[in-house]
Amino acid sequence: MENKQGKLININKDLYTIMNSNSVFLCTARGKIRNEKLLVGDNVIFNESNKTIEEILPRKNSLIRPLVSNIDKLFIITSTHIPKFSSYLIDKFLVIAFSNNIIPYIILTKEDLINKKEKQEIKKFIKYYKKIGIKVYSNKKINKIKKEIKNNLVALTGQTGAGKSTLLNKIDKNLNLETNEVSMHLKRGKHTTRMVTLHKLNNGLIADTPGFSSIELNISKEEVKKYFIEFQSKCKYKTCNHINEDGCDVIKRVKNKEILEERYENYKKIYEEMKNER
Ligand SMILES: Nc1nc2c(ncn2[C@@H]2O[C@H](COP(=O)(O)OP(=O)(O)OP(=O)(O)O)[C@@H](O)[C@H]2O)c(=O)[nH]1
Ligand SMILES: [Mg+2]
Numbered sequence: 183m184e185n186k187q188g189k190l191i192n193i194n195k196d197l198y199t200i201m202n203s204n205s206v207f208l209c210t211a212r213g214k215i216r217n218e219k220l221l222v223g224d225n226v227i228f229n230e231s232n233k234t235i236e237e238i239l240p241r242k243n244s245l246i247r248p249l250v251s252n253i254d255k256l257f258i259i260t261s262t263h264i265p266k267f268s269s270y271l272i273d274k275f276l277v278i279a280f281s282n283n284i285i286p287y288i289i290l291t292k293e294d295l296i297n298k299k300e301k302q303e304i305k306k307f308i309k310y311y312k313k314i315g316i317k318v319y320s321n322k323k324i325n326k327i328k329k330e331i332k333n334n335l336v337a338l339t340g341q342t343g344a345g346k347s348t349l350l351n352k353i354d355k356n357l358n359l360e361t362n363e364v365s366m367h368l369k370r371g372k373h374t375t376r377m378v379t380l381h382k383l384n385n386g387l388i389a390d391t392p393g394f395s396s397i398e399l400n401i402s403k404e405e406v407k408k409y410f411i412e413f414q415s416k417c418k419y420k421t422c423n424h425i426n427e428d429g430c431d432v433i434k435r436v437k438n439k440e441i442l443e444e445r446y447e448n449y450k451k452i453y454e455e456m457k458n459e460r
């Protein structure tokens with residue numbers, strides 16, 4: 183039988199699930215491929231009779247957290263309650279998305295659990311993200327979210343307990359994914375989802391992923407500013423990193439309240455965390 187093309191939708195130890203139009207195949211990988219480290223999202227050539235993966239097709243991109251390749255859109259699932267809302271995490275994920283050519287979306291969860299005052303505080307950030315062109319949805323807007331999945335490969339990301347699996351269950355009740363209450367004691371989730379799986383949904387694919395407790399970013403200090411999309415500026419120096427340079431237009435715009443101060447603080451924090459040169 184000839185070789186066929188398919189998409190890797192789950193990896194469980196040495197077993198790889200591949201989907202192709204409407205069939206699903208359970209495969210193993212040839213030695214050579216096994217060493218190349220396959221990722222969920224990979225387009226592969228597989229041998230239908232041997233049930234082995236023969237080749238990985240070139241990737242458009244790949245992320246470490248979540249461990250997925252060929253992503254079109256990243257849904258940043260953001261809890262407004264427990265776990266606590268964090269603009270720092272959002273800003274870090276925006277850098278990850280933009281540096282990998284992925285369209286980011288912010289999806290808010292648990293707004294039903296916060297009071298007016300807490301909502302007001304978060305609204306300041308949401309208004310700003312919208313202003314710089316990022317789409318923000320409440321997890322109640324199921325139809326709008328569903329539309330965004332069509333013809334795309336979407337990966338979910340967000341802290342453990344943020345509500346990633348819950349959102350997918352709301353979009354498609356047949357998925358029946360396991361969810362778990364957050365630990366009130368530790369104020370975070372319980373790492374319920376253990377592996378990355380792509381689900382077919384509304385003519386697209388969406389990856390439920392394990393939540394995280396830390397994220398790593400692999401770019402140099404000097405690159406961070408490129409992915410704070412609204413920072414493109416007329417600073418005095420072309421190489422300005424917007425930290426304390428003379429004639430920095432970004433710092434001026436922060437003072438003018440044109441750039442949200444917390445966003446700029448997150449920039450400086452991420453800048454400090456990154457290594458000097460690649
Ligand atoms: N009240 C309320 N609870 C929510 C909402 N979204 C999620 N939850 C609850 O939050 C808890 C955690 O949700 P999960 O869907 O398991 O979270 P997750 O992001 O998949 O977590 P991991 O798999 O551990 O990464 C569950 O008890 C959900 O019922 C929401 O919008 N409102
Ligand atoms: Mg989950």
Ligand SMILES: [Zn+2]
Binds near residue numbers: 415422427
């Ligand atoms: Zn500057």
